[in-house]
Amino acid sequence: MKIGMFPLSGIRVCDTELLEMGLTLPGFVERSKTIASLPSLGLLTLAGMTPARHEISYVEVPDLNDVESLLLDIDLAAISSYSAQMDEAYYLAGRFKEWGIPTVIGGPHVTAVPEEASKHCDSVAIGEGEPLWHRILADAEIGSLKKFYRAEADFEMKDAPMPAFELLDMSKYNRLTVQTSRGCPHKCEFCASSVILTGRYKQKPAEKVAAEIEKIMGIWEHPFIEFADDNSFVDRAYWKKLLGLLKGKKFRWFAETDISVAEDAELLEMMRESDCEQVLIGLESPEENSLRGVETKSDWKLRKFPRYKEAVNRIQSAGISVNGCFVIGLDGQGPDIFDRVFDFAEDAGLYEVQITIMTAFPGTPLYSRLEKEGRLMEPANWKKCTLFDINFKPLKMSAKELHEGFKSLGARLYGDECTHKRRNRFRQTLKEIRRKKGGEV
Secondary structure, eight states: OEEEEEEEOSOOOOOHHHHHHHTTOHHHHHHHHHHHTOOOHHHHHHHHTSOTTSEEEEOOOSOSTTGGGGOOSOSEEEEEEOGGGHHHHHHHHHHHHHTTOOEEEESHHHHHOHHHHHTTSSEEEESOSHHHHHHHHHHHHTTOOOSEEEOSSOOOGGGOOOOOGGGSOGGGOSOEEEOSEEOOTTOBTTOOSGGGTOSSOEEOOHHHHHHHHHHHHHHSSSOEEEEOOSSTTSSHHHHHHHHHHTTTOOOEEEEEEOGGGGGOHHHHHHHHHTTEEEEEEEEEOSSSGGGTTSBSSOOHHHHHGGGHHHHHHHHHHTTOEEEEEEEETOTTOOTTHHHHHHHHHHHHTOSEEEEEEOOOOTTSHHHHHHHHTTOBSSTTOGGGOSSSSOOBOOSSSOHHHHHHHHHHHHHHHTSHHHHHHHHHHHHHHHHHHHHHTTOOO
16 A cells, blocks of 8 residues: 655644744744654654555645645555644545545544544544554555554553654754653643553663664764653663663754752763753742642642752753743632743743643543533634643633733743843853863863
């Protein structure tokens, strides 16, 4: 068969004011470009486990203005997307149906609402794709696709296939993704990442991860790797082993983690020596009250809050910049949250700051709770699931206050003055590190 794989991903913002503001704010624009330039690791992974007798085309879909160009000579179309672009994914699936091309859609969104998705495509892949893909291909070959495919058992990461990175046009990307784990032990109420696809935290063998990076380096001499994990450093011993395997490799990298990474000086040193440029940490809030209940299993972040600033300082003092991520609109936050985020970012000396609006994604505990409380503004308007638009009724402020405060905070944080101040401060830290090590300043 000839198989076409069509990823739809990247930044989407419905709020025109914020979108226009983003055009002049370096922090927002740079991060959005980075996200938009990431390929679909899920589809590349399925491509990597596809038998050689099949022919695969990987086709980026930046927009649907020229959808006719996607009318390829294919026997099966596989679409992957997130909530904010599901309307576009459904539209594309509808066009494929008009052209007589069987279509399967997968990802976190359709896993949460499979019945909705089934109205727009031939098949819905529910949950992790690896244990389903060979069954889907076998049924497609005989023209007998089922409406739903659901994994019978949890996928074991030791069986992870090598992603087909060779399908990519490397000129289109500024970084590639590699996954070392799925799930997260914290299980935050609002999280719409891999926790929707798997019920437990699990890791890929370090040797497999090292092999993936080796393959990437075969097509990109000095790559930038983004580890696509919800929480990379849960198992520090694992990462010390992995970084040992990667010692001497010439690549830069980025990961998402929690602040506990600051507790291991040896790991921080290994990270810096292996050219870790930045970690993104979900701090969520600069105040204790609004951290209560953020996680569904415990209040781990609330307990760690008194050491937030100390942890940021330890990580950045090791020469690794921190991108502190804050969720605005949590139930415990009032109109003073905007000043408190700004002041915390300044006091902590964060190199970068990422602000998002609390978003109720389908399939999350947050969505279920707000639905029961009657606080969802437009329950099925997935275009508002962007992290930058408001799709719920805030508890301690109005939606207008949240909108205006968020916009104002973004202008302050991402203005040239604040951005340069944060980055210059970190550059001074790097100079001091080099001086202590006897290097050139």
